[in-house]
Amino acid sequence: MTDVLPLAVSFEALTSMGFWLGVGVIAGAYTIFTLGLQLNVGFTGIYNFGQAGFMAVGAYSMAIFVTDTGINFWLALPLSMLITIAFGLIVGLPSLRLRADYFAIATIAASEAIRLTALNARDLTGGAQGIFGFGDSWESLQDTIEGWLMDLGWSDPDTLAPLFIVVWIVAIGLTFLLSRVQGTPWGRVLRAVREDEDAARALGKNAYSYKLQSLAISAALAAIAGFFLAINLAFVIPDEFGPTFTFVGYSMLVLGGLASYWGVAIGAIIFETLLEGLRFIDLPISEVKIAALRFIILGLILIGLMAFRPQGILGKREEMVLGD
Amino acid sequence: MEAGTVAVERERPLERAREFARGHPAQAALVVLGAIVIALVAAKGLHDVAQLALTGLSTGSIYALGAVGLTLVYGILKLTNFAHGDFLAFGAYMAYVVNVSWGLPLVLGIAVAMFMTALLGVVLEKGMWGPMRARRAGVLQLILMSIGLALVIRYGIQYFAGTELRTLDVNNTDTIKFLGLTLGRTQAIVILIGFVTLLGTGVMLRYSLLGKRMRALSDNLDLAETAGIDTSRVILWTWVFAGAFAGLAGVLYGATTQLQPEMGFELLLPIFAAVVLGGIGDAFGALAGGILLGVVIEWSTMFVDAGWKSAVGFVVLILVLVIRPQGIFGKARTL
Numbered sequence: 001m002t003d004v005l006p007l008a009v010s011f012e013a014l015t016s017m018g019f020w021l022g023v024g025v026i027a028g029a030y031t032i033f034t035l036g037l038q039l040n041v042g043f044t045g046i047y048n049f050g051q052a053g054f055m056a057v058g059a060y061s062m063a064i065f066v067t068d069t070g071i072n073f074w075l076a077l078p079l080s081m082l083i084t085i086a087f088g089l090i091v092g093l094p095s096l097r098l099r100a101d102y103f104a105i106a107t108i109a110a111s112e113a114i115r116l117t118a119l120n121a122r123d124l125t126g127g128a129q130g131i132f133g134f135g136d137s138w139e140s141l142q143d144t145i146e147g148w149l150m151d152l153g154w155s156d157p158d159t160l161a162p163l164f165i166v167v168w169i170v171a172i173g174l175t176f177l178l179s180r181v182q183g184t185p186w187g188r189v190l191r192a193v194r195e196d197e198d199a200a201r202a203l204g205k206n207a208y209s210y211k212l213q214s215l216a217i218s219a220a221l222a223a224i225a226g227f228f229l230a231i232n233l234a235f236v237i238p239d240e241f242g243p244t245f246t247f248v249g250y251s252m253l254v255l256g257g258l259a260s261y262w263g264v265a266i267g268a269i270i271f272e273t274l275l276e277g278l279r280f281i282d283l284p285i286s287e288v289k290i291a292a293l294r295f296i297i298l299g300l301i302l303i304g305l306m307a308f309r310p311q312g313i314l315g316k317r318e319e320m321v322l323g324d
Numbered sequence: 325m326e327a328g329t330v331a332v333e334r335e336r337p338l339e340r341a342r343e344f345a346r347g348h349p350a351q352a353a354l355v356v357l358g359a360i361v362i363a364l365v366a367a368k369g370l371h372d373v374a375q376l377a378l379t380g381l382s383t384g385s386i387y388a389l390g391a392v393g394l395t396l397v398y399g400i401l402k403l404t405n406f407a408h409g410d411f412l413a414f415g416a417y418m419a420y421v422v423n424v425s426w427g428l429p430l431v432l433g434i435a436v437a438m439f440m441t442a443l444l445g446v447v448l449e450k451g452m453w454g455p456m457r458a459r460r461a462g463v464l465q466l467i468l469m470s471i472g473l474a475l476v477i478r479y480g481i482q483y484f485a486g487t488e489l490r491t492l493d494v495n496n497t498d499t500i501k502f503l504g505l506t507l508g509r510t511q512a513i514v515i516l517i518g519f520v521t522l523l524g525t526g527v528m529l530r531y532s533l534l535g536k537r538m539r540a541l542s543d544n545l546d547l548a549e550t551a552g553i554d555t556s557r558v559i560l561w562t563w564v565f566a567g568a569f570a571g572l573a574g575v576l577y578g579a580t581t582q583l584q585p586e587m588g589f590e591l592l593l594p595i596f597a598a599v600v601l602g603g604i605g606d607a608f609g610a611l612a613g614g615i616l617l618g619v620v621i622e623w624s625t626m627f628v629d630a631g632w633k634s635a636v637g638f639v640v641l642i643l644v645l646v647i648r649p650q651g652i653f654g655k656a657r658t659l
Contacts, residue, residue, distance in 0.1 A: 100463050102649055105641070109641045109642055113638040113639065116634060116638070292479040295482075299474070300476060303469050305468075306466075
């Protein structure tokens, strides 16, 4: 299915900077994507399984704005984020009133509905072929950053280096921002909602509204991750936004630990390194089998983590949101 | 609720209908459904509506078979099993091994598929879900475990069978004609097997001791245990039924279409929709919900391109969750 990094397998690649920069870019995009899940699951207690759908809305809106309407790329980014936030609200408004497990099903269905729309509304989204040709503005920025890198003494910077740098500046910035926000009264209310919604309501807090805000912010984060993914691939296609992407995000989330923003980046890096590192184990089996093996391992990691260390690496036992 | 004594006197017909719907959800659902059918017949003609409904019955009975197992497991174990769709795929591939790889009759393939999928359910209960329940695992923990399990089964199938489309050795060209309607022979057999099995399940749940015990556990597991029911045995039987029906549904689906590793996930969401439609945890509701959903999805092709078929399933799922999360037949208190 979603092949995260379509690169040829060779031993040289293991030591190639370009390869690991590529892994780093994906890990960075996943970090941003999963920060939203952390906000929802770890800090608000809502099980959002539609994150890949929100990412699709962000990436597709950006691509459509730039290629169809000719809006400037840098203006298209905030506009697409607003559209994604609107989608988050549309999905959340009715479904956040549901019980936790119903909400999970509703969001995964919403995300699949979005993907199928991308596949079927060909006039707007290009169908299975998707959309490309929205990266010009990014490429000029990329050249500028390459110029700076050369000024700093890197004689021949890798083409992926600028994207890697930008993605991680954004990821770390957002992680820092969210950790700070968590200490504010707003962040404390979110945690109160997670711990005991009725108690939060008894104190006069509108739990529903806080959940909705949490989901909307998470959708915005998904949109940002979607931009980076789209830039990295240079196109958007429906297959990139399947529910597996969300499941991988959840694996990173629980690996890094629930209720820990810094754990998200750690989970993403470990996970991507593991998953991509698998390419270098020289197995005498076909490509299809290797692809299958990667997802079998992903599944086993999820099962193993949930069975033996549900709080993850950096998660706090006392903030366990898993056990009811 | 706001209806005081004064309001009752001035009640308008619409409100009276609402009041009725609240008290008799099943009848109200039938009335709404009847109205939709009449409107469809008026707009598109009796033949088209009946023809599509017939096709819908075939997929609908597959959904129903899948849904009844999923809903029993949910009702009794409070486990939202995201791997249930992949149980269907597992069953279909088991039948493929018997039917195509070994060249034996499909009937034998169905038997093996049902047995192996039931066994899979029991083994997972013993090795995974039972121990997790003993540790009082939370909702998210179980959901994520079942997603992990789904990935293992799906890509396990892909590992051994590859991604190519496979077909079972069935006759998919013969058709049966009656009353001016056409139906594939395989689809007719699917409807027949589906309805017989579902009827049997209904009778079993309603009248047999095991069925009563299952429903008792579904109502309240602790209370059932206090009442002297051997809950762990009933739970095992629940998995046997859920697995066997999933296996059967998988083979039937494979017989009418094709087999591929992703088929489980494609079936999962319509099955969820059927479960939610009938009221989650309600076995009778799941049966009705599955068949209804199959028919509604087929009807939708009169208005939208067939490529949107699965999207229709999601829309139904979301609409029901939003408007009537307790299911069309359920009463509000069951939530």
